[in-house]
Every structure is written in C-alpha cells, then in structure tokens.
Amino acid sequence: MGIRFILMVNKQGQTRLAQYYEYLTLEERRALEGEIVRKCLARNEQQCSFVEHRNYKIVYRRYASLFFLVGVDNDENELAILEFIHLLVETMDRHFGNVCELDIMFHLEKAHFMLEEMVMNGCIVETSKTNILQPIQLMEKSS
C-alpha cells in the first residue's frame, strides 16, 4: 500500500479531512493525527516537506491556511507525492473555484469523493482532473 492516509489540517491543528487506507482504531487515529500535526506544523517554509514518523514518511505541503499531509510507506517517491498533493489541490480548485478551508468543511463528502476517484486502496488510480470530476458533476446534475 503506497499511501496510508491523507489528512487536511488547518493552521490551528484542527483536522478538516481524514482519509485512512488502513484500519486504525479511533484512539490510534487521534494519537497519530496529534503527533503528526505537532511535528509538521512546527516546521517552517525553509524546511523540507518530509518528516519521518514511526514507520511512515509524511509528505506535506501547505496551501494558505491548510496543510495537506500524506502518510506513505518509506520507499514511496516523495516528489511524486508532492505532485499528487498539488494535483489534488488543483482538482479542488477547478471544482470549487479557488478552494478554501470552508469549501472543504462544508463539502466534505465531495472532497472525499474526489479522493476516492484519485486513490483506491492506497494506489493512485486516476490523475486526470477531468476524469476525477466527471462523476461529481454528473451527480450534481442529477440531484
């Protein structure tokens, strides 16, 4: 499994989206998020975007007030994951139009849906923005 989890966290450390690709109990999730957020948010712009944590490698990127954190296996390609994060942000941008934290908060299910299109079982399965957004647009039309 390449990607273990994807988190979106704001500057204050509040989780805005959490998607796990392996089962963790609520307690484990809470602990993991707490530790990671503490580790990553303390870092500044001049420091690199990779943090080793337990047996994971965290690749993170900050967009405005929102941190995108992706936990991956140790041999995963860090730069590719950074590109993936960027793709995710671009996709959301295209859908919401200049995406912000509030968009994700109030349309969490859509954000999840996009992620589900992009990542399946920890593997990236789709990298085309049009393809990712197609089902969501269909659904919006039908409802």
Next chain:
Amino acid sequence: MASTTSSIMDTLFQRSLEDLIKGLRLQLIGESAFISKALDEIRREIKSTDPHTKSNALQKLSYLSSLHHFDMSWAAFHVVEVMSSSRFSHKKIGYHAASLSFSDSTPVLLLITNQLRKDLTNPNNEFEVSLALECLSRIATTDLCRDLTPEIFTLLSSTKIFVRKKAIALVLRVFEKYPDAVKVCFKRLVENLDSSDPHIVSAVVGVFCELTSNDPKSYLPLAPEFYRILVDSKNNWVLIKMLKIFAKLVLLEPRLAKRVVEPVCEHMRRTGAKSLMFECVRTVVSSLSEYEQAVKLAVVKIRELLLDDDPNLKYLGLNALSIVAPKHLWAVLENKEVVIKWLSDEDPNIKRESLRLVMAMVSENNVVEICRVLVNYALKSDPEFCNEILGSILSTCSRNLYEMVNDFDWYVSLLGEMSRILPCQQGDEIENQLIDISMRVRDVRPELVRVGHDLLIDPALLSNHFLYRILSAAAWVSGEYVEFSRNPFELIEALLQPRTNLLPPSIRAIYIQSTFKVLIFCLHSYLLQRESTASSYPDTSALSELASKREMPESSDLATFKAPHSEQDEVFNPRVSNQSSEELSVGNGGDRTISHGQTSTPVTSENSFTYEAVVNQLNLIELALGPLTGSHDVEILERVRNLLCFIELIKGEILESLVQKEENLNSAEMKSSKIIKLMSDAFSEELGPVSVSAQERVPIPEGLVLKENLNDLEMICGDIQLPSSISFSLVSTHYEEGVGASLPDLQSKEELEPPSEATSLLAEHRKRHGLYYLTSEKNDIVANDYPPANDPKLHDNQNNDTEDLVKLTEQLLVSKKRPNQAKPRPVVVKLDGDVVPVSAKRPGPKDDSLSGAVQEVLLGSDTRTSTSRSNPSDKSSSKRKGKEKLITDPSSELNENLGDAEKLDHENPSSRRSKHRTHGKERRHKSPGKIREEREENGLKDKKKSSHRHARHKTRQRADVPLNVVSETPVIPDFLL
C-alpha cells in the same frame, strides 16, 4: 403514535450536516457540549424510519467520527440499513460510513455480503459498482473476499474503464486477505498490463508494485511485460512504479540488471520531472550499484540536488547519498564540503541526514579530525541535535570494540571533553565506555585517571545531573587505578568535596568506596616509603618488598588477621580470601605485581607521603564522612561505616608508631601495616572484562543435577528473604562488593549466579572462575612509550564559523595519512562474548500462501494454459489429497537438489554469468516436466489444490535455501535475457 409524531418532527426540524458544522463553528455553548447535544439528536434521528432522516443522521455521525473521533460502532446496523437504500445519495452516505467505521471485527459484516454482490453486479449504475468497490477496498475481510471473488473477477474485464481500474486496485486487498483468489484473478490482472488504456495500465502497475515489494521473486516471470512498459510508457507515475518494481527484481536476477540499466539511465538523462529523475537515481544507487557508469551519472544528479535551493531536493540528495555510501564512499567524499555545510542547515531533518553521511565517512585515518569538527558543531547546535551528534560519535567510535580508534589517549580525553558540553545527555553511554575502555585497554589507564581526576575535581560539574553517571565512572576509575594518579591526596579531597552531597546515594556510595581505595593506596605507599627509608630495614626496598610479598602464602596471614577483626572487617575479608584462593588455584599473581611496582614509582617520587599528610587525610575523611553515619541509604551507610572503622583501627597504631618510629617497629605496628598491605592487595587485584559466555564454559561437575525440580526448597526456605535485585553490570557489581560481606556469593564479581544456588556449587565456581579471567592480558605488555596525551585544543576554535570548519575538514580529509600513524595501536582486550554485530537476518517471505499462489499461476500460465484453474472446485477432498502429496512428493526433492547445485554455482562468482545461461535452459526443460509429473500423479479433479499446496511447500523450501532464487527464473523468455 408518539414515535410517529417525533419522527415527523425530526424530519421537519432536523439539523442538516451544514447546520451542524455551522453550529460547531459558532461554538455558542462550547464544542464538547454542542457535540454531545448533537450526538443525542443523532441517536434519536438514526432510529427514524424515514430514510432521509436516517441517512442525514448517519452523515452527521460520520462527520463527527471522522473529524472529532467519536465512536460510531454502535451505529453499525444503521449503516447497513442505509447502505441498502435504493437512492444513490443515501447509499453513498451508507457506504462512506461503512468504510469509515467497519473493521474486521464488526459483527454486521456478515450481513452485507449480498448487498455488496448486488451492487457490484448492478448493470445500470456504474457509480454504485464503484461505491461497492471503494468500500470493499477498505473493509474487505477474508470471508467477503472469498464470497465476492467471482464478481470481482468479472469486473476485472469490465468494458467500463471507470469500474475496471477500481476493480484492479481492489485486487490487491483481495489477494492479501484471500490468497486463493490469485488462481482466479491473476491471469486477468496480467492481461490488463497489455491494456491500451493508460489508466488501466497505471492501476495495474500500482498493484504490481505493491505485490512485488512484498515478494519480488514471484513476479520475476513478468519481467518482459514490465520491461516493455519501462521502455514505452510516457506516464511518469507509471515509470516511477516500474522503477520500484525493477529495483526489487534486479537484486534477484543479475541478467535483468544488465538489460535494465540502460533504459534507467536514459530516463535519468531525458526526463524533466524531478520525481522520475530521483526515482532513477534511487534505483541506480540501491540496486544497480555495480554499474560504474550508471552510478557516476547518478552521483552527478545527486550533486545537482544537493546544490539546489529547494530544501526538499537537498534532503533527497542527502538521502540518496546515504544509500550509495556503503558501496561507493567516493561519492560522499566528492561532496563532502556540501554535506558538512548542511550540518548547520535550519532543518533538523537535513542536519540529521548530513550527520549520518559524515559518520559514514569516518575511517581510522580521519576519525580524530571528523570528531573534532563534529564536537565544534555540537557546541553550536541546539541541545537536541547536539546530543544526536555526540551520540553518533560515541556509537561510531565504539563500533566493533573501538576499531576506529588508534589513539585511546585522544579518545578518552574526547570523552572527557564531551562530558563537559553543556546539553550533553549521553551520560550512560560515556559511563559505559569509560569503564569498558579502562578494563580493555591497559595502556590508556594513566590518561583515563587524569581525565577522571579533572572531572572529579571540578565542583561545577556536580550540579548537572546528566553528568552523574559519568562522574560515577570517573570515581570508579580513579579508585580502581589510583596507582596512576599524580596526586592521590587531591583525589581524596575531590571525592569528599562538600558538593558531593548533591549526588544520588548510589553514586555517592561509589565515591566513598573509591575514597577507601585511594586511602589504602596512600597508606600503603606511606608504609613502603617509610620502610625503605627506615634504617632498621636496610635490606628491604619498596619494590622487592612488593614483589616478595606476593609469594608469601597469604592464607596464613589471613588467618592471623582474621581472628581479632572478624566482626568489623567483614567487607574485605571475603574478598581477600577469594583472591587468595584464586591465586592458589591459578597462580596468576605475578603480572599485577610488576605493573604495580612500575607505576608506583612516579607517584612516590612526586608526592612524599609524609606522616602529616596521611594524618591530615585521615582526619579529613573522618570529618567529611562522620555526618553520613546517620544516612538513611544502606549503600552509603555500609561504606561509610567500613571506612570509618578501618580508620579507627589504623589510626591509633599509626599515631603510636610515630612515637616509636625512631626506636623500633614493633609487632603492634606490624599488625596495622599488614592489614594495610592485605587491603592494598585486595584492591589492586585486577578486574578484567568477563565474557558473556564465561558461565557456559564452566563444566558441570559430575553428579550434579541442574534440572532438578527445586520446588520443595521453597517450602523450606520460604521465610528466608532473598535480595530482590542483583545488578550484573560491572560498575554496580563493584560497589556491591561492600554488601557482599553478608552474601558470600556476591563477592566474586564475575559469577553471575542467583544467590539461591547451593553453596557447594559456589565454592566449585570460585575455585574455577580464575580460568575465565582473560589470559590474553599476560602477554600484552606493550612498551609504554606513549607521547604525552593530546591536549584538547578544541576550545581554541570553538568560535569558528561554518566556513572555517568546512575548510578545516577539507584539509583534514585530504591529508589521509595521520601524522602520528607511527604509534602502535594499544591492545584492546576482546572476548568471545563480544560478538561483532551481524546484520539482522532477513525476514522470510511475508506471505507464503500469496507468493505460492502467484508462482503457481505464473509457472502454470507460462507452460500450459489451464482453464480448469479458474473455477473453484470443492475443497475438502482436494485438501486431503494435497497433504498426502506433500509427504510423497518426489519433485520437491528434485527442487532441493537443484537448489543446492545453484548454490554451489553462486559460490563461484567468476563463472556465474556463463553458468546462468545453461542453468536457465536446463530448467526450462525441467519445469514443464515437473508439472506434468504432478498432473499424472494427481487426478484431474484435485489438480488445482494440490499444485497450489505444492507451490506453498516450495516457497517454504526456498526460504531455507536462500540462494536458489535463480532456479525460478527460467520462465523469463529468451528475448529479454
């Protein structure tokens, strides 16, 4: 009636998820209060019969569970209900909730199989299929996988790309949970590798990348397909995954490496994407490091990364360098100035990586210089990184019994230096090394005592609790090797300085014990001095006295001396008797005497052990330790009492002797000097390092039943309190010697025995354990022509900035030859027990059954296409057959033999390449034969199962014979190799 109205009310006035989020943001009543109120509502609403209310409640619950970590397992049944809703928008909420909250232990999982099957086979709505697939990929259990394998198999060739790629990604989980699915789905999965649709290929490659990383050798037969994708694909993501696959495969198959290295380098040169370039670099440095050209190219790229401003690239460059370091150190040396520069980067991760690399560069020739540079960095760094630096210096220098260290005087003073660095928290490690070195390296002891003395005498250090362990080591070393001390009186003062009351009791006890040793040494030297100057003993010089004393049968001394003082002198009594018994049995007293004689001369020449000085010291000790007789700590109390009683015993006679000094040294005076001599002998008995396995080598005496059940003893001895903990570390054993008086078995420091052993056994041991002292020490009398110890000049360039340091390192690294190379490395005592760390054993294949199944399918599909494999047949009978087969399988023997043959070939690397080819051919003939044989033996009906079993069996064998991997390769067609 009431419930219907409330349900209607709920529907009309239900808060939507949006309301919930808004309320959370407003936080009028506080978050937790608001959430508990919302949860109450949800609990009510979720029971509603109205699907909209219900799904809405579930949606809110999922939100709270996902982002605020509230338990939602209680709602599992409601989740199942919402999942089965006919409306897509509800179903979606249900599926999302399921994948969020279900685990393997969720009981309602049994209920959803049919729902999932229905949704998976929904011909009209591909989005429902996709929902089910997505959910399965998160929650699928073995049962679900088994039951739904046929549906997933169908979806693997779905015409809808949207569905097919998800089914492919799901297969990964299915294989993991239910390896038998491989037989059904694997062929289709492989077929998808040839798909013309890039999305499908991307998904399949992702799956294979994961599968390969767990068990590479099963997928070697697919190398041709992988190779084609590696060469043809334009998708960077796919290429990265492909490189990861090959990084694993080429380690198993050198011929493959030869083919792959060119395309990898081509990608590395061509690509503009940093991610792909980095993956190429990583593949080359980790798996293709034998190919000089490729590595050179990779190192050029690494250098580009290192010099980039982007911290990410910097970090990755360092990362790649540390992979390449073990095999191609030149790559690191080439970039050393950059690496050292990043030691002072802002980012702790980057600093850590570069520290790791600097440590990789350390060799015997530059260890002194690198350590100096690093200590300077440590002084400037934040406490955390400072400790990391110190920690890695300590671990690198002590590796393999200090193999890096030639100049122990330098190293010991470095240890002293490091102790004084303020944020240093490596006390334990430094303590261990100080004591370890003191025992292993005889030549370094004078310097060690000097360093210890400097540490002890500094009152400022006593306020730093991180240093206590180091100080305890320093105190122990100073006491144990006091004969090297330049000024024993000063040492006593240092050990008794008022601020020692800041120390914890256990360490204070070591201080007091060391004081005792030093005092004995002083008194003994005083006596020797006096004897040698006394006119009444013209024929006895100090040295001859010492030397002859050893030959005297001490047991008789012991007897006379034991009688009057048996009560108060328990401390040293057993020790002396122990020592004398050692000497009787082994007779190794000689060498110690010589060293003692040698070294006692400088002391006596510098310090005159005058009568006044000795009396002063006695008074000082009494004064300083007097208050401690009221101490509540047993360790301290015991030692203080011993010391004070001893002083009392000696003092009267020494004072007396002054009066009579000129006239005669009568028998009374002789008594005290005898005591002192005996004590001195006891303390100068050398402590050697003891092999961990020493105990094992003690032969078991005849007639001794070690495995006898001693439960009855508990009844008899139940009321005797045994000491609860006995520390076996050398330091603590040392201070337990004092306590040892009451427990006879503790006195012999190298016997690691529980005190409950029978005393006869103990006596036996004591008689023999001398044998397990190191004999190597006898012949290691190396000329003591050490130049004066390198005085630490570190303080001078403490304020150098980075550039200077870089320059310094550069110079130092360039000048490879150390100037003082001429000095021989002192002997470092080694023991059998000090096993050089062996690299950890590789774990066997993680998933036997999965790899077995995959290999079976791959081997099968390459030799003969069998459709019968894909339909699941009954299990009970085939399983039984399979087991029978295992026992009487002739082909497994064949396989083993082959494995052996391969192994032999591997041991002869020069002929490797040519032989492989022939083996490959040979095997190509054999492998179909094997399968045919198999089929003849088994009925057609149970073919599938038994061959599967067989494959499993093979995998296990392979784990035993690690090198016969190549025997699995013949299935790679010729066009690739």
